[in-house]
Amino acid sequence: MREAERLRIVRAREWARPERPARREVLGVVPEVEEGRPPLLFVPGFGHGAWAFAEHWLEHAASRGFPAYALSLRGHGGSAPAPEATLRSYTHDVVQVAASVPRQAVLVGHGAGARVVAHALARYPARAAVLVAPVLGGWGTFGNALRRNPGGTLPAVFGGGLRLSRRQLFSRELPDAEARRYVSRLGRAGRRAQWQLLTGPDPEPAVGRPPVLVLGSPDDRVVSPAALTRAARRYASAPLLFPGMGHDLMLDARWREPIDAILDWLAKDPTTR
Numbered sequence: 001m002r003e004a005e006r007l008r009i010v011r012a013r014e015w016a017r018p019e020r021p022a023r024r025e026v027l028g029v030v031p032e033v034e035e036g037r038p039p040l041l042f043v044p045g046f047g048h049g050a051w052a053f054a055e056h057w058l059e060h061a062a063s064r065g066f067p068a069y070a071l072s073l074r075g076h077g078g079s080a081p082a083p084e085a086t087l088r089s090y091t092h093d094v095v096q097v098a099a100s101v102p103r104q105a106v107l108v109g110h111g112a113g114a115r116v117v118a119h120a121l122a123r124y125p126a127r128a129a130v131l132v133a134p135v136l137g138g139w140g141t142f143g144n145a146l147r148r149n150p151g152g153t154l155p156a157v158f159g160g161g162l163r164l165s166r167r168q169l170f171s172r173e174l175p176d177a178e179a180r181r182y183v184s185r186l187g188r189a190g191r192r193a194q195w196q197l198l199t200g201p202d203p204e205p206a207v208g209r210p211p212v213l214v215l216g217s218p219d220d221r222v223v224s225p226a227a228l229t230r231a232a233r234r235y236a237s238a239p240l241l242f243p244g245m246g247h248d249l250m251l252d253a254r255w256r257e258p259i260d261a262i263l264d265w266l267a268k269d270p271t272t273r
Helices: 003-009 012-016 057-063 087-100 112-120 139-148 150-157 176-184 191-199 225-234 256-268
Strands: 025-029 040-043 068-072 106-110 128-132 212-216
Touching (some): 025 057, 040 057, 040 087, 040 112, 057 256, 068 087, 087 191, 106 112, 112 128, 128 256
Parallel strands (some): 040 068, 128 212
């Protein structure tokens, strides 16, 4: 690791003003037979918890030989409440949990969790990263969400909770009963973190320049196709697209397709073996 990258990982400000410790929920499934594959750490987006990956993707990844873990960011899922959490707090959560898994991890972030992962990559030397339907922030993201869901989006600007609808999150293929069950489990992010999603600085370059895969759906009602392309270009690639799916690819009716694509990509890339 170059000295400049080492200095970016350890910073005086973070020693002087450390993040408050928080009880974090981490769910995990490991393969029955250890195959030496890198562990995956899934990071859910705002309002979601580790449960969103425990529904399907953790078991499926483990069945293909990948140890799989999912983190609930502070204030989400089964983690401790944290109404004043910031993007820095969430980044700290990811780095701390990634450092605790047995081997160098692959970070997989969904939605706003992809922005958290992008920030964490500047602090943690990940084996690789995957950004799923990434909400990387900025007013363009807000404008798109406002057009599609004004009632659920506008309150977030004034400190209220961001409310995502069934139409934004899922395709019509997902049965209504399942969609309602998932929507009922959604929580809310810290108001400061929501605001920082719009106004915060761009992530710094990743330590070690790990390979990064960006994937999503052109029919996503949260992230536009143009936003997916911009996110992929940041990492010198093109997005992998799954037409007909909603924003929550890990919960939608065809959830197997994106996770299999992720695992196939990891299995083929020699840097992730």
